[in-house]
Amino acid sequence: IRQLPKWLADPLGPLAIPPAYLPKLLPWLFRFWRAGAARHFEASLAAQAGMMKLAEAEWMGLLDRSGTRPMLHEDGSLELYESEAEFRASLSGWRARERFGIGFRHVEGEGMAALQPGLSPRFVKGTFVPGWKTVADPKLLGKAIWAYAERLGARFEHARVERIGTGTNGVTLMLADGTARKAKQLVIAAGAWSHLLAKDIGDRIPLETERGYNTTLPVSAFDVKRQLIFSGHGFVITPLETGLRVGGAVELGGIERAPNFA
Structure with a gap:
């Protein structure tokens, strides 16, 4: 939150909100702000930690069953600080992670250089999370899981769903070509x-669009x-x-706005 004014004022910063979309976004922003209140903080952390543990266990099983475990990288992550x-501002967040069993250690000097050689001396400290996981390439992993599902008998159909109807025996998907x-x-x-x-099926979800931008270097x-x-x-x-x-740039601008690749 403390960084928001600086990020929003920077046209090349990590967060952008198009001014024309702000009035439509305000109700969601208000709910987002309310959800982050101190009285909700611990419950939100517990819910997120629980979902992440479940997701990790399920993903490990899926990677093993689909033969894609070699695409998993278990190298950990290193968060860097310039002062x-x-x-010190990050420590409360690490204490919260510690309460939910997330392992980490703070490093500096030679310990930091051993984890990532060649760092600029401007980085005075770091935090290493050994349990952090990444994958070889998200797109390639997605395609491999898709192929695994097909081998199990799943059928994929590319179509645009216009609306969903409900009935006593399930749901009906109305497609753009007029079929169902x-x-x-x-x-x-x-x-x-x-x-x-x-x-269409009675669930009203306060969902907003978070469009992410990234660059891939050699x-x-x-x-x-x-x-x-x-x-x-x-x-x-x-x-x-x-x-x-290289990722992190986020735009809250709705689903109809064209991407801004500038």
Whole structure:
């Protein structure tokens, strides 16, 4: 929150909100602010930690069953700080992680250099999270899981769903070409469009669009040993087999706004 004014004032900063979209975004921002109140903090942490532990266990099983475990990188992450003040400001967050069993250790000097050689001396401290995991390439992993599902008999159909109807025997998907598909069970996993479809079956979800931007550099650009997190600047560098992914730029501008690649 403390960084928000600086980030929003910077046209190349990690967070952008188009002024024209702000009035529509305000109700969601208010709910977001209320959800972050101190009285909700611990419950939110517990819920997120529980979901992450469940997701990790399920993903490990899926990676093993699909033969994609070699695509998992268990190198940990290193969060970097440019001043003692920035490091001290992070400590309350690390204490919260510690309460939920997330292991880490603070490093500096030779300990930090051993984790990531060649760092600029401007980084005075770091925090290493050994349990942090990344994958060889998200797109390639997604394709591999897709192929595994097909081997198990799943059928994929590319179509635009206009709306969902409900009935006593399940749901009906009305497609853009005028045809329909019926199903007894339905999982809505449409990303930023999910709340529009969920509304058809009576679920009103306060969902907003978080559009992320990233740049992928050649693997040879830097010798990055593990994911590096620059929280003071709001971006991360992740080593992939296909390049170095620099990400963190976020735009809250709705689903109709064209991407801004500037």
